[in-house]
Amino acid sequence: MKALIIIYFTLIPLILLPKFSSGQNLGYPFYKYFSSQDYQGGIQNWKITQSQDGLLYVANNFGLLEFDGTSWNKYSLESGTKCRDVFVDTDGKIYIAAQGDFGYYIPDELGKLTFVSLADSIKSEKRDFDEAWRVFKQNDRLLFCTFDDIFIFNEKGKLLDIVDPENDPDNFFLVNHQLYLNQGGQGLSIMENGSVKKTEIGDFFKNMNISGILEVNNNQLLISTLKNGIFLKNGRSISKWNSKNQNIFKASIINQMIRLKNGGIAIGTQNEGLYILNIRGEIEMQLNKGRGIENRTVLSLYEDIQGNLWLGHNNGISSVALNSPFQHLNEQTGLPGTGYDALLLRDTLYLGTNNGLYFKNITFENSTFQKVKNTSGQVYNIEQVHNTIVMGHHSGTFKIEDGEAEIMANIPGTWTFIDLNKHPKYVLQGNYKGLSLLEKSNDGLKFLHQIEGFEESSRVMEEDENGDIWMTHGYKGVYKITLSEDLKSVEVKYYGKDEGLPSNVLINVWRLNNNLIFSTERGLYEYSEKEDRFIKSSFLSDYFQKDEQFVSFAEDALGNIYFVSTNETGVLEKSTNGNYKKHTAVFNQLRNVLNDDLHNISTLEANKVLFAAKEGFIHFDNAIPKLQDINFDVIFTKVSILNSTDSIITYGRQMDGEKVTFNQLNTEIEIPFKENSIRIEYSAPYMNGQFENEYQFWLENNEYGYSNWSIRTAKEYTNLKEGTYIFHVRAKNIHGQLSNVATFEFTILPPWYRTNWAYGAYILIGLVSSVLIFLFFELRYKKKTEIITEEKEKEITRIDSELKTSEQKLEHLKNEKLKSEIKLKNKELATSTMHLINKNSFINSIKSNLNNISKRSKNQEVKHEISRVIQNIDKNISADNDWEHFSIHFDQVHGDFITRWQKDYPDLSPQEMKLSAYLRMNLSTKEIAHLLNISVRGVEIARYRLRKKLELERSDNLQEFILKY
Structure with a gap:
């Protein structure tokens, strides 16, 4: 079954549209026109070529024109003469032939093109020529062809030879490294071995002006003439090329003929613009003034690297995108207005615009669109339903027959039609306000009635497999419409944001891959009958961003899906495994031309669709290669x-x-x-x-x-x-x-x-300045020093005098102060000493009393306790720390006596140190005994031992020795 369906959808279009499928052009290629004001040059453009860098060069009346893809530059010859031919060599040199001169352009030191004349290097008797008409490169030789002579140079610019034809030539052609000449009165000739001779068919063209020679196959030449048509040379025989078109070729006046990369032939004419022919000489396309180009005269032709055909006009230059899969159907094809819908029915193409419905028979060459009568105004829809062509129009529903529209339903605003599957005898139509019903009969379609119960604008509708109608409103949401049994009323259920849709606006329904798909402002959704709500659809999710907003879809017989979204336009090309290949890049050139009111894509047949445009329609042929991946530079x-x-x-x-x-x-x-x-x-x-x-x-x-x-x-x-x-x-x-x-x-x-020099100078200046400043300040300092020194000496002398007096006074005051301090210290020391003496005397008396009590007491425990107290008293007397306090005051009064004494006599015991100090204080033996807590006899013994350690002679007085120390 699937195989039958595929065969049906593949063969039926081929049966119904055999001529359209053979390459019929519905519209004209995209083109760009440059007027003489745009390129600021002369009107006539004699030759066009391109460098390997992609720059375009044109031989113009005002000199050499250069186009870099953005702007035009003009390089005039010093003589102001016309440039007739241009050739760009592989080394980048630009050779030209001009009136009265020839040579080449090369860049100067700044990179600006400058002209170097080679004609000036030839002898004066040959220099005075009128026109250098052509320049060619034949192997490693450069040929400059004038109407008198042919000058041959090598690549270094050296003149190698001059060939003087017997008869003056009027045109030249280099074909497969062979130079052909058209000589008046002699016909077609060739140049060989430095001479010109007539070809075997030369006489045939004796009275003709040859305008182009192309090699078709081996030993076959295609030769065009100015006014006598086009001929095919096969060996020694010559015949007319496509006899049925010879009158067209003759009347058009052929200026140039070139071979295209796709094998076709392009012919530029004087009167009839451009012809594109196939290899059999059949006209595949004609572009003329107001029909695809802006000027009927084409003087020169060139196909660039990207496959664009450049036309040098009598006034202006055009670029025609011949290799593009797009063609424009607009007012130049007889179709005015903005495009809305299209229908291809056998040999007739119907196009609906805001100006009315137009049609043309696509099997007729160069036919233009004609307007269907009674269709002026906005057309929304054109379809064939039950062998009837019906049109949805602002004024109502019309049937189209014999180029005329007849009203079927006088209901304002008919949007669309649905052929009901559940009710095959009826057709549902959507209007500005609600729905209407049409009935099929042997006589065609007949309007029955409006359907009650629904009055919303019904522009976009699809029927599901249950027979329910899904209608989407632009800003209200989705309606599920169920027709009553008598088809006079409906039941309506509304679906909006609460039923799973992301919002209530910008929703459309489409039949894709035999399923209903709902496009929203945030991606694609589908209806879940089980849940009775909308869910996110996974269909096409691998090919688009998560929340892509689509405005139009269409699916052709091969399953290719064409789309327009807010981000891009393109096609999902279906492969044999069911997957899709996405193409969008080539559609970028449509982003400013598509209709932005009611987007629409109309499928014509497999691989061919029409995009509704602001001006007419854009025809897209998916079978044509979409992009040529060319490496280009800035x-x-x-x-x-x-x-x-x-x-x-x-x-x-x-x-x-x-x-x-x-x-x-x-x-x-x-x-x-x-x-x-x-x-x-x-x-x-x-x-x-x-x-x-x-x-x-x-x-x-x-x-x-x-x-x-x-x-x-x-x-x-x-x-x-x-x-x-x-x-x-x-x-x-x-x-x-x-x-x-x-x-x-x-x-x-x-x-x-x-700069570095400046920094060096700064350093040098800094060093010199530093030295000078140093010397200046040093000199100044010396002078100041001398003055200050002199003043200081005077001041010192004065101060010395005053100081001596002050010192004497100060010394006196100091001595007085020292005496007072010593007196005070002695007083403190005496007080401290008396305190020690009194304390020890008091303690000894207590000790003596305790001893008496102990002797009189008979209680052993009391005796024992008193004995312990006496022992503690002895320890406290011996370990009294008053000595430290005493020694501090003593040293202050006696010039660090204890410190010096201990340093000189380190073997003295603490008891002996105390004895020495007390002796220096000139204390009596009894006082010393109280301080040392020993008897008077013990003091004597201690004095004796101290003398020994001091190693005093017997005659030496111990106390005097200590006082003098």
């Missing part, structure tokens, strides 16, 4: 200083030996500090997508990373500090592909006062 077009009259640093180009390059070779660019404001201009010569390239830049050593993407092609930096900077820039084309990063390095020099 080039620097100008670097200049902002605050300088001689401001240009470079125009980007440089000579790398004999080759022209845009890579920076000199990285040691130094800019004075006073000119520290710089402007850097750049461009990416990527010619697809209407040249909507975006750029990111970053100045290393000044910024921390790349900027946001913008269309700016210049960046200015002011008041840069000294240092080395590297400017990085990269481009992103409209398809999201990134270019290689281009860099430009430069150095801002420090101001003169911050």
